[in-house]
Amino acid sequence: MRLSRRRVRAIFRKELREYRRTGSIVVAMLVIPLVFVINPLVAVFGLSASDASSLSHSHALLYLLGIPALVPTIVAAYAVVGERRQGTLEPVLTTPIRSEEFLLGKGLAAFVPSLVVSYVVYAFVLVLIELFANSGVASALVKPPELVAQLLFTPLLAGWSIWIAMAISTRTSDPRTTQQLALLAGLPTVVVTTLIAYGVIPATLGVALASGAVLLVLNRLGWRMVSALFDRERLVSSTK
């Protein structure tokens, strides 16, 4: 099966145009990261040099991996159910688009902004720590291996969250319920990243490699699951 880049791009571009003109989506994508960073940052700014030694054994900033786990759910949850609700799904499905092209376009449109938001927020936090935290605290918090982990795990976590949210979106009829379920589905990922950040799960190279492998497999399974759940007939014929 050959996928058409032009059709994937059409959906992707249409989605980005809609985000730009729907203020609530942009606000929602920014609120979650703010909730994530404000409290920890305030706490970090209050730490003194004496706290640096205890921090050097933790991986506190991995906590920010919760952002790519949650931010994409805001838009991905709306991907199918939203189109259904506004009556735009049927006209799209009457075109030659394949289900996979539609889902890829939708997935990419959730993935790219989420990636940008996650990286920008992470960079922003690093800059604030370097500028305003105690220098000892800053050097204890910012570690090159964590930086690499952040760069590599952000897309994997975002991808997984998108597939879960889109899978829910194909089976529900109410956008609000879908978003709540998708956020709920993203919480286990946040719990795991938090447990790693606070040392309950050791942040070793082995754990990182295993987690990476698991996420790669989950992303592949997620893509297959969403493709299988995307049933044109049910989506256009059923009100449920």
Next chain:
Amino acid sequence: MPEDLDAGRAGPALSVRALTKHFGERTAFEDISFEIGYGEVFGFLGPNGAGKTTTVRTLGTLVTPTSGSATVAGIPLVPENGVEIRRRIAIMPESPGLYLHLSVTENLECFADLYETPDARSRIERSLHAVNLAERAHDVCGALSKGLRQRVALARALLSDPEVLFLDEPTTGLDPAAARDVHELIDGLRRRGVTIFLTTHRLEEAERLCDRVAILNTRLRTMGRPDELRDRLFTKSLKVRTLEPLAKAGRVFAGLPAVEGWHEEGPGSYVLVVSDPLVATPAVTRALVAAGADVVSISESRHSLEDIYLELVDHDGETETR
């Protein structure tokens, strides 16, 4: 836009054989068969819930039939041909389904890409011109009236130069002026030879626009040209009005050529059952004049498509309640 759509095409644009769709226990439509030629405007009439929209969705590859077969634009209707069929057709659903935050042009750009139309910009311009919307190209769709949104949806359906255009209740919810605009657009498409499958429950719409109509009520009840259906379903009759009631009407109408029977509707008003109005009318006129009657009018009683529709649908209703 298509100019010589039917040139070089063999076979029907749509061919449906014993097509059936069940959703679990519920029957959407059953055992329907028909053929539509290229360039034909085919009306698909029926009450709400008759299965019109599901038929369109089935022929548009959105819904899989339970049994039966069909070819759409010459391609067999099987799941693996879905993309190829959708490439050759366009469907305008009952609800326009536009992206309301995007402009008219942005909506059309998206669909031009979905159809992978070459030279998308000029196609969009032509489609907008075809529906008289060029002036509103940069308006946000959310700010357009219902009628204008319907026109955008029609422009969107024309983007790919479809071989078969399905219009599902295109004037539902429109005011009379907007509905007339849509009728004129459909009329324009017909003159250009576009094959149109029009579902509607507006009978005057079907009568005005369609070459042939089919009446569906889960099963196909009848099909043909509106005048053919009239002839098939109703006896022909003449309505005679005279200034004063005829003293001996039976004697006046008896034995006239092509007159098979008559009854009085009211004082000075008579209905004559005739086998051929062209033979009966002059004979009746002569007989009335000979009898010294003051003739007010003699007219052929014409049944509208609405009469045919009501006759069939009411009959179904009666059968169901028995």
